[in-house]
Amino acid sequence: GEDVEQSLFLSVREGDSSVINCTYTDSSSTYLYWYKQEPGAGLQLLTYIFSNMDMKQDQRLTVLLNKKDKHLSLRIADTQTGDSAIYFCAESRYNFNKFYFGSGTKLNVKP
Amino acid sequence: DVKVTQSSRYLVKRTGEKVFLECVQDMDHENMFWYRQDPGLGLRLIYFSYDVKMKEKGDIPEGYSVSREKKERFSLILESASTNQTSMYLCASSRGKAQETQYFGPGTRLLVL
Numbered sequence: 400g401e402d403v404e405q406s407l408f409l410s411v412r413e414g415d416s417s418v419i420n421c422t423y424t425d426s427s428s429t430y431l432y433w434y435k436q437e438p439g440a441g442l443q444l445l446t447y448i449f450s451n452m453d454m455k456q457d458q459r460l461t462v463l464l465n466k467k468d469k470h471l472s473l474r475i476a477d478t479q480t481g482d483s484a485i486y487f488c489a490e491s492r493y494n495f496n497k498f499y500f501g502s503g504t505k506l507n508v509k510p
Numbered sequence: 511d512v513k514v515t516q517s518s519r520y521l522v523k524r525t526g527e528k529v530f531l532e533c534v535q536d537m538d539h540e541n542m543f544w545y546r547q548d549p550g551l552g553l554r555l556i557y558f559s560y561d562v563k564m565k566e567k568g569d570i571p572e573g574y575s576v577s578r579e580k581k582e583r584f585s586l587i588l589e590s591a592s593t594n595q596t597s598m599y600l601c602a603s604s605r606g607k608a609q610e611t612q613y614f615g616p617g618t619r620l621l622v623l
Binding site: 403405407432434439440441442443444447487496497498500501502503 | 514541543545550551552553554555558560568600602604606610611612613614615616617
């Protein structure tokens with residue numbers, strides 16, 4: 400909703416890096432989030448980035464933010480089969496803590 | 511750890527039935543949310559509540575209502591279920607501070623026949 404866009408599918412081989420991309424349209428967004436959803440489960444927060452940052456690293460995860468282009472990416476290094484899931488990006492705005500989610504990218508990791 | 515629970519993981523109902531989906535959080539969060547998740551559409555906000563007895567419409571409130579009589583509990587009501595309400599329903603909660611992350615329940619998969 401509200402023009403947060405992601406590609407629907409990504410397939411990689413185990414051990415490769417995965418890059419999941421997201422674009423958003425609202426320049427007033429202050430925090431941007433990545434969530435992971437495993438089959439049959441709810442969403443689990445992976446990481447987030449404040450809009451005045453351009454990069455955040457957390458173990459195998461690297462988030463890059465290009466605020467000028469309103470582009471967010473999540474890089475997973477050394478992708479494992481356990482990383483297979485749907486990944487959602489989300490933005491929040493100063494509006495009762497409402498979040499706007501992308502459609503989700505289904506990551507398939509092949510052995 | 512924050513825990514958000516939903517009353518059912520799976521539900522099967524008939525067209526026209528009244529359906530109640532319950533959500534409970536145990537972290538004294540001010541904000542609670544109901545989303546539906548459909549393939550290719552991501553999460554769409556149905557309703558949210560920022561305080562007891564307060565509610566705000568989200569992006570797709572038609573056909574739904576909500577109730578928040580206690581801080582920890584947020585109910586989603588389908589007054590007269592229809593087949594196009596077959597979906598996965600996700601509840602979430604967050605603290606009242608701006609930009610706090612949302613914590614999600616496991617979801618309720620509803621099938622309306």
